[in-house]
Amino acid sequence: MKQDDPLQRLKTIEGHLRGVIRMLEEDAYCIDVIRQIQAVEAALNKVSGLILEQHLNSCVITAVKGEDPAERQRVLKEILEVFETAAKV
Amino acid sequence: MKQDDPLQRLKTIEGHLRGVIRMLEEDAYCIDVIRQIQAVEAALNKVSGLILEQHLNSCVITAVKGEDPAERQRVLKEILEVFETAAKV
Amino acid sequence: MKQDDPLQRLKTIEGHLRGVIRMLEEDAYCIDVIRQIQAVEAALNKVSGLILEQHLNSCVITAVKGEDPAERQRVLKEILEVFETAAKV
Amino acid sequence: MKQDDPLQRLKTIEGHLRGVIRMLEEDAYCIDVIRQIQAVEAALNKVSGLILEQHLNSCVITAVKGEDPAERQRVLKEILEVFETAAKV
Numbered sequence: 017m018k019q020d021d022p023l024q025r026l027k028t029i030e031g032h033l034r035g036v037i038r039m040l041e042e043d044a045y046c047i048d049v050i051r052q053i054q055a056v057e058a059a060l061n062k063v064s065g066l067i068l069e070q071h072l073n074s075c076v077i078t079a080v081k082g083e084d085p086a087e088r089q090r091v092l093k094e095i096l097e098v099f100e101t102a103a104k105v
Numbered sequence: 106m107k108q109d110d111p112l113q114r115l116k117t118i119e120g121h122l123r124g125v126i127r128m129l130e131e132d133a134y135c136i137d138v139i140r141q142i143q144a145v146e147a148a149l150n151k152v153s154g155l156i157l158e159q160h161l162n163s164c165v166i167t168a169v170k171g172e173d174p175a176e177r178q179r180v181l182k183e184i185l186e187v188f189e190t191a192a193k194v
Numbered sequence: 195m196k197q198d199d200p201l202q203r204l205k206t207i208e209g210h211l212r213g214v215i216r217m218l219e220e221d222a223y224c225i226d227v228i229r230q231i232q233a234v235e236a237a238l239n240k241v242s243g244l245i246l247e248q249h250l251n252s253c254v255i256t257a258v259k260g261e262d263p264a265e266r267q268r269v270l271k272e273i274l275e276v277f278e279t280a281a282k283v
Numbered sequence: 284m285k286q287d288d289p290l291q292r293l294k295t296i297e298g299h300l301r302g303v304i305r306m307l308e309e310d311a312y313c314i315d316v317i318r319q320i321q322a323v324e325a326a327l328n329k330v331s332g333l334i335l336e337q338h339l340n341s342c343v344i345t346a347v348k349g350e351d352p353a354e355r356q357r358v359l360k361e362i363l364e365v366f367e368t369a370a371k372v
Contacts, residue, residue, distance in 0.1 A: 047160065060146050077355070101143045194281070283328070
């Protein structure tokens, strides 16, 4: 089980999120809950980075080297879109 | 069950996150997974906002009106901290 | 001139931004320009935090302790709004 | 002068930032200043997106199609880095 495995990380984050739900159910202090939600978000960002890394090193190389200009444009546009959303979320 | 109930929203987000885990397990397209992770983060931001709203309208008012300057400082400092983290996550 | 003076920091950031403009004018490498823009944003976040800190320790205390419930609500709502925007920008 | 010209946009943002400096000098309301800083950041994000778009459609295609695996790795790694920073700033 690799440290860098996105699936394993997401499962850990799911456990983290269940912990946050339990905090809310037990009326934990608001700020502590917000801090844990922010920690979950930071962990999700890390996973997105790992998945993007895999994507760049596989699909993106294939599409850019490929013969289909429309497919190449599509793949590059998707990267731009997730970047723009990342800058906002 | 209110639309604005943070607990209910977090449970919905947990279901969303489980869906993302399933996508990864079924080798969904990388960019689609990243988009769903970003959607989960946007939903978590919304929950943080709702919890902060409750906090401002209860604990913060109590602490600021209260007689204990150290407690007031603590509560205001916490708000600053979650703001600074929000600007980063 | 204090390290924590938002005005001084903003002036420094303005100089930083002028440097980024110069980079673009001189056709600097795209990624280097993006990195500098991200550095400017991180510096702006820091200034927002400093201004919010001053605001919490002055206007917010005054409004929350004050006799006007509408004014108190307005001030607390504003904090929520800048938090929500911070979580997005 | 194109709407999508990053240089022109950055110059407009510089004017915006000078306006924010003037607000601080004239003791504008804290929250209004923070809102303007957040607007500057949103505009900077937009510029980063435009520059990344140009970069993907030029350097990235060249590097990925090129014969140098180290150069290709470097270019893909840079995209990952600006994505990860974007998710944080």
